[in-house]
Amino acid sequence: MTTTTRPGPRERLLEAARELTYTHGVHVGVDAILSRADVARRSLYQHFGGKDGLIAEMLRTQATADRYRETMDAAGDDPHERVLAVFDELERVTTRPAFRGCRYTAAELALSDLDHPAHAEVRAHKEELHRIFAAELTRHGHPDPEFGADQILVLVDGVLAHAVTRPGAHPALAARVMAETILGPGGTAKPGGTPERG
Amino acid sequence: MTTTTRPGPRERLLEAARELTYTHGVHVGVDAILSRADVARRSLYQHFGGKDGLIAEMLRTQATADRYRETMDAAGDDPHERVLAVFDELERVTTRPAFRGCRYTAAELALSDLDHPAHAEVRAHKEELHRIFAAELTRHGHPDPEFGADQILVLVDGVLAHAVTRPGAHPALAARVMAETILGPGGTAKPGGTPERG
DNA sequence: GGCGCCGTATACCGATCGTTCTATCTACCC
């Protein structure tokens, strides 16, 4: 038959964990994940060794950094527009009804045990984002790409955090203006003074 | 006798909840809070109706906004310095070993039930911060205090979130430079170009 | 054909969760 074969238990577990941990936090019960994935209890421990392993692997295989790259690539070649496109995308993402913040930040804050394997994945994710933006700023001829990437990450994390805690605030619009300042003059994007809000 | 009388059960519960929820998240067990506060089980439900009520009241009586006011007041009268002092203080706070991020953001992300009474306290806290900074910018003669306060809050939340997820990044230093841009020219604080990082 | 692997299903484990209950004790006010 030609019906698309459904993924194996491992992929189904990762997908279910992706969905449920985002909406309910990393403290979702394994029973909820199992029934959502339609997978036997034993398969979880066979593939991931336990809930902690599943959470960590879910964060590791979450291709979030790729989405940033795709957003910038879709914005073309103009250096300014590429970075600003990230904040335009953040405005779209943070205003979606299902938006619940950054899953990495949420995992970091929720898991008080510092030995939890998820913490390493959170750090790896943020470091990768830093590399992405630092590389971008280097291509722009930014005088201090490392520091500039620090600034952009503060803006990104600030947007993601603030959008959850203060609904209706549209922090991505506020961050976009600051991002323009970081990128400095010389681009094609809105070179003038204070840009309009709307 | 002249010994200082220890606070009543209600205050002890709030203090224990303050400490334990910050280090272990809002999912700490009731038993841990009770033993830490050295309080009978019944007192918790007598005073707060349950764990949810305790968490919400703990957030409500947390005088975090006052600390922002105190930090700015201690910085004197110069409009720029008052706001920049907040980021200097954030640099100190975020580099402390016990730093575990913003308790309001953590509570918001950890409590998936949108009916939880803590969510209202989180929103109230962020709105109060917005009012504080908007009032500050108004006194500065900022052209758009509401939008400027949005920007400062993105920076503050970004610093608090990023400092937890990427240890050693010193996001407060990166945010301080952006805050200077928001405040605009005309102050006494470092009017020149790109300030030094250290 | 028999063996082993993978997945399912389900029962079960001890531990912990938030909550309710009864009982006892203490302090204060009239």
Place this chain on the structure above:
DNA sequence: GGGTAGATAGAACGATCGGTATACGGCGCC
């Protein structure tokens, strides 16, 4: 002194937690 309110101590509730164990079924591979 009696009564009341507030606090303590501790047992017990049902529910859920993450994890383990047992039994069964399908499949390919030698």
